[in-house]
Amino acid sequence: MTRTVLRISGADRATFLDGLLTANVPAHGLGYAALLTPQGKYLADFLTWQDAEATYLDVATDLAQATAQRLTMYRLRAKVDIADARLTVGRGLGEPPAGALADPRPGMGWRHYGGSGDGGVDWDAVRVDNLIPETGRELIHGESYILEMGFERLGGVDFKKGCYVGQEIVARMHHKTTLRKGLARVAGPVTEGAEITSGGKPAGVIHTCAGDRALAYLRFDRAEGMETPQGPLTRDA
Numbered sequence: 329m330t331r332t333v334l335r336i337s338g339a340d341r342a343t344f345l346d347g348l349l350t351a352n353v354p355a356h357g358l359g360y361a362a363l364l365t366p367q368g369k370y371l372a373d374f375l376t377w378q379d380a381e382a383t384y385l386d387v388a389t390d391l392a393q394a395t396a397q398r399l400t401m402y403r404l405r406a407k408v409d410i411a412d413a414r415l416t417v418g419r420g421l422g423e424p425p426a427g428a429l430a431d432p433r434p435g436m437g438w439r440h441y442g443g444s445g446d447g448g449v450d451w452d453a454v455r456v457d458n459l460i461p462e463t464g465r466e467l468i469h470g471e472s473y474i475l476e477m478g479f480e481r482l483g484g485v486d487f488k489k490g491c492y493v494g495q496e497i498v499a500r501m502h503h504k505t506t507l508r509k510g511l512a513r514v515a516g517p518v519t520e521g522a523e524i525t526s527g528g529k530p531a532g533v534i535h536t537c538a539g540d541r542a543l544a545y546l547r548f549d550r551a552e553g554m555e556t557p558q559g560p561l562t563r564d565a
Contacts, residue, residue, distance in 0.1 A: 329462065332392035333441065335413035336399070337382040340406040345383060348402060348493055350474065351486040353378050358429045358439065360484040362474050363395065368497025370472040371398060373463060373484065375439060377429065384413060386439065388463045402493075420447025421454075433482050434458045453538035461511055466535045466543055475501050476510035476545075509547050517558035518542035524561060526550035 351361040353376045362373040375386040424438040435458035461477045524532040531550035554561040
């Protein structure tokens with residue numbers, strides 16, 4: 329998936345982003361965060377970093393324009409400028425090139441801004457191994473809830489930071505409920521988009537596949553006796 333880097337500059341950029349993103353931008357290295365609707369639903373996720381002049385959001389290109397428009401809508405009178413940084417993005421596993429930054433998500437290697445290529449890695453397999461959702465596949469714009477997608481485990485939400493758009497819903501899910509649905513890994517005859525049933529009842533849907541394993545959006549109370557039209561499934565811990 330191609331990436332676009334948005335550059336957020338201006339004197340008010342820190343407080344501006346603090347009121348929008350689900351996790352703070354780290355002082356050094358890469359962070360991970362999301363932008364939500366007021367109803368707490370996913371709009372975009374980013375790798376984030378900053379230097380002395382600006383903050384940067386590494387976002388899926390398919391979402392870059394809508395994300396820039398949403399940020400502009402929230403800008404109001406803040407002294408903030410939003411632009412395409414015109415940076416290419418390379419990524420890989422193993423020994424990183426000079427200037428590369430570690431991806432904070434487990435197993436996801438490094439990013440090199442100004443570099444290119446994907447290191448010849450089967451990134452779908454890496455994401456399945458590490459339960460990492462991807463926008464447009466597991467992460468559905470305007471629909472997904474980030475806690476169901478594992479953002480707490482991935483460091484993409486900070487419950488100690490100040491308020492941000494959608495924070496009330498995220499906090500309520502975190503403190504007052506047990507998640508009944510969410511991202512899980514399953515094993516068996518898997519096909520992307522296949523419906524999962526359990527005892528004849530809907531139980532979920534298959535998303536990214538890697539061999540005989542896949543990421544699935546699953547109802548946890550129906551994780552026994554699962555099957556797709558191709559055959560039985562098991563939940564793969």
